[in-house]
Each structure stands twice: as C-alpha cells, then as structure tokens.
Amino acid sequence: MSPSLFCKLALGALAVPSAVFAIPAPATFDRQVPGETTSVNTRAGPIKILIGNDDGWAEGNIRQLYADAQQAGHDVVLSAGAKNGSGSSSLNIAFGKVSGAEYGTIPDGAPQAGFNQTDPRLNYFNGTPVAAIDNGFNVLTKKFWGGAKPDLVLSGPNVGSNLGAITLFSGTVGVANYAVKHQSVPAIAFSGGDETRIPYTALQPGDVSHVYSQLAMTITNQVISSTPFLPAGVSLNVNFPKTSANCAKAEDFKFVFTTIYPLVPTIGCTESVRTPTEADVIASNACLVSISAMGSHKLDVDTAKQTTVFNKLSPILSCADVKDHILSSILPLGTVLGRRHDLEDGVAGTVEGIVDTL
Numbered sequence: 001m002s003p004s005l006f007c008k009l010a011l012g013a014l015a016v017p018s019a020v021f022a023i024p025a026p027a028t029f030d031r032q033v034p035g036e037t038t039s040v041n042t043r044a045g046p047i048k049i050l051i052g053n054d055d056g057w058a059e060g061n062i063r064q065l066y067a068d069a070q071q072a073g074h075d076v077v078l079s080a081g082a083k084n085g086s087g088s089s090s091l092n093i094a095f096g097k098v099s100g101a102e103y104g105t106i107p108d109g110a111p112q113a114g115f116n117q118t119d120p121r122l123n124y125f126n127g128t129p130v131a132a133i134d135n136g137f138n139v140l141t142k143k144f145w146g147g148a149k150p151d152l153v154l155s156g157p158n159v160g161s162n163l164g165a166i167t168l169f170s171g172t173v174g175v176a177n178y179a180v181k182h183q184s185v186p187a188i189a190f191s192g193g194d195e196t197r198i199p200y201t202a203l204q205p206g207d208v209s210h211v212y213s214q215l216a217m218t219i220t221n222q223v224i225s226s227t228p229f230l231p232a233g234v235s236l237n238v239n240f241p242k243t244s245a246n247c248a249k250a251e252d253f254k255f256v257f258t259t260i261y262p263l264v265p266t267i268g269c270t271e272s273v274r275t276p277t278e279a280d281v282i283a284s285n286a287c288l289v290s291i292s293a294m295g296s297h298k299l300d301v302d303t304a305k306q307t308t309v310f311n312k313l314s315p316i317l318s319c320a321d322v323k324d325h326i327l328s329s330i331l332p333l334g335t336v337l338g339r340r341h342d343l344e345d346g347v348a349g350t351v352e353g354i355v356d357t358l
C-alpha cells in the first residue's frame with residue numbers, strides 16, 4: 001500500500017464514529033480485476049453465498065472467488081479475517097481492535113468488525129477464520145438477508161494445500177466445518193497448491209487466483225445444480241494442484257473423487273482398489289483436482305454419503321484420468337484390510353474431541 005493510501009484510510013477511520021468501521025475506497029486505488037468470463041451455468045438460479053477463508057479478507061484468491069460468484073449472479077457476502085489465520089482449525093476467538101491487518105488494508109486501532117464502504121459486502125472481522133464466518137452468520141445475515149442463512153458457504157481458495165490429516169488444523173476447513181456442523185449449511189473448502197500470495201490489488205487476468213476461482217465455480221455449479229446441494233452434515237474438501245506450463249488454465253484441469261484418508265471403502269471409478277486419496281491425486285502432477293466428502297468430524301463420510309456425492313458430481317468427474325494417472329500407483333487397501341471400514345462410526349468421536357479443543 002502506498003503511504004498516501006494509508007493516510008486516506010487512516011483519515012477515513014477518524015471520520016467514521018460508529019462502532020462498525022467502513023473502509024473508504026480511494027478512487028485512485030481501483031486495480032481490482034473483474035472476474036473473467038467463465039463457463040458458469042446457473043441452472044439452480046441465484047443463491048445466497050457466504051464466503052470465508054483463513055488467509056485474510058484481502059487475499060487475491062478469496063476476492064476473485066467473490067467476484068466470480070457475483071458475476072455468476074449469486075447473492076454473495078464475504079466475511080473473513082482482518083489478517084492471516086492459517087492453522088487456526090476450528091478456534092473461534094475474537095481479537096478486538098485491529099492491528100497488523102493483511103496488506104495494510106485496515107488501520108491499526110480500527111474496530112473489530114468493519115466493511116468496505118464502496119462495497120459493504122466485503123467484510124472483515126478481527127478474529128480467527130471461524131470467528132469471522134460466525135460473525136457472518138450472526139450479524140451479516142441480518143444486514144443482507146433479513147436473518148436468513150446462506151444457501152451455501154464457500155471457504156478459500158486457501159493459499160497452500162490442505163490434504164489428509166492437515167485438514168484437522170486448517171482454518172479453511174474449519175470455516176466449512178463450522179457451517180455444516182453449527183449452522184447446518186452445506187459448505188465447500190477449496191485449497192490450492194500454489195503458495196504465492198497475491199494481494200487483491202495485484203490480481204491479473206489468467207493468474208492463479210483466476211484459475212482456482214474458475215475451478216471452484218465449476219464445482220460449485222455442479223453442487224447447486226440440484227437440491228439438496230450436499231447430504232446433511234457433509235462438506236467438500238477440494239484441493240487444486242499447483243499450476244504449471246501444462247496446467248495453466250482452468251480448461252487444463254480434471255476433477256477426481258477422492259478420500260481424505262485411505263481407510264475407507266472403494267467408491268467411484270476404481271472397483272478393484274481403494275478410492276485414491278487427495279494426496280495420491282495431487283502427487284500425480286496430472287492437472288487433477290481432488291474432491292473429498294467430509295463429515296462434521298472432519299473425516300471421510302460413510303459409503304452411502306460418499307456415493308451420493310460421487311453420483312452428484314459425476315458429470316464433472318474423470319474416471320479415465322484416475323485410470324491413466326493414479327490407479328497404478330495406489331495400493332489396493334481394500335484387499336489388504338479384508339473388510340469395509342466406516343470411519344464415521346469409528347475413531348470419529350475421539351478425533352472430533354481433539355479438534356474441538358484446538
């Protein structure tokens with residue numbers, strides 16, 4: 001941020017006496033790139049979408065997803081942390097007045113909650129990622145939707161992958177899990193392997209934030225193409241691989257149904273071996289996006305729910321790519337274990353207890 005912008009923001013703070021802080025948007029500082037045209041299909045019509053993340057409200061990834069969801073005609077509100085809250089899992093803590101906001105977007109000393117004066121649907125909350133989405137549900141739904149809950153919560157795309165056991169610590173996953181577990185609202189957590197942080201002011205057409213956002217919208221559109229969007233208690237954990245010369249634009253990517261952990265029954269394309277894990281798919285370096293069905297305990301859901309999700313997503317899933325790029329490299333755990341495992345009824349309770357106290 002330029003010194004002059006910071007000065008204007010600081011002066012704006014003095015000019016706003018209310019408890020809620022509105023960030024003025026200097027006309028000279030509008031470098032936000034509008035969403036590129038996507039092959040978005042809004043068959044289900046506009047829906048109410050609440051967007052959060054754990055990297056902070058000014059991260060390019062979340063701003064681009066916000067822009068693309070709006071461009072697709074949805075009724076979108078963003079509620080995310082004033083600063084990076086990576087690794088906060090399901091912690092729900094408010095921090096009070098702002099200090100050290102992401103990319104200097106909010107002056108130190110600003111109130112705990114505030115919004116962009118030009119676009120009040122862009123909201124920050126100085127707290128953990130879950131505290132920010134909690135504020136979205138408890139406060140912003142009244143402001144924008146007459147108290148109605150969102151139809152869907154989107155989280156991310158996170159800067160960095162959230163695969164396997166790492167999901168337990170992810171604030172991005174924590175946000176999606178909060179929606180499903182505490183608000184009974186379906187949710188999708190998106191994470192991307194590319195760890196380049198892009199301030200929203202530096203977004204450029206075709207950059208990684210645009211690619212991830214387009215991929216996120218493709219999945220979102222399939223999820224909202226019919227109701228219920230997802231089975232009760234289920235969120236999706238989605239991971240995009242890093243972009244590369246071969247995987248440079250959204251059209252280069254395919255979607256694969258995965259599990260978070262390997263110890264679950266086989267669902268989907270692979271009859272003889274287990275369903276590939278998220279990690280199997282991302283490690284394949286074959287421009288494949290992993291999609292897992294997560295329960296409110298942050299583990300894989302049972303076979304019936306996985307099958308429901310697989311069937312719903314099947315129009316966008318690629319079995320050919322599983323066979324070509326992944327099948328040969330995964331162990332047939334189904335035969336090793338000799339019986340079906342249902343994590344939902346197994347260690348789930350224990351893990352849930354741990355995660356809730358993080």
Ligand SMILES: *[C@@H]1O[C@H](CO)[C@@H](O)[C@H](O)[C@H]1NC(C)=O
Pocket residue numbers: 023024025026029030031032105116117118119122
């Ligand atoms: C507020 O929104 C305006 C309009 O989209 C934008 O130009 C400005 O950069 C935004 N500021 C912040 C901090 O989000």
Ligand SMILES: *[C@@H]1O[C@H](CO)[C@@H](O)[C@H](O)[C@H]1NC(C)=O
Pocket residue numbers: 084085086087197
């Ligand atoms: C965000 O927070 C995480 C966890 O504290 C840390 O590892 C990461 O480096 C932070 N990123 C930035 C850009 O500050």
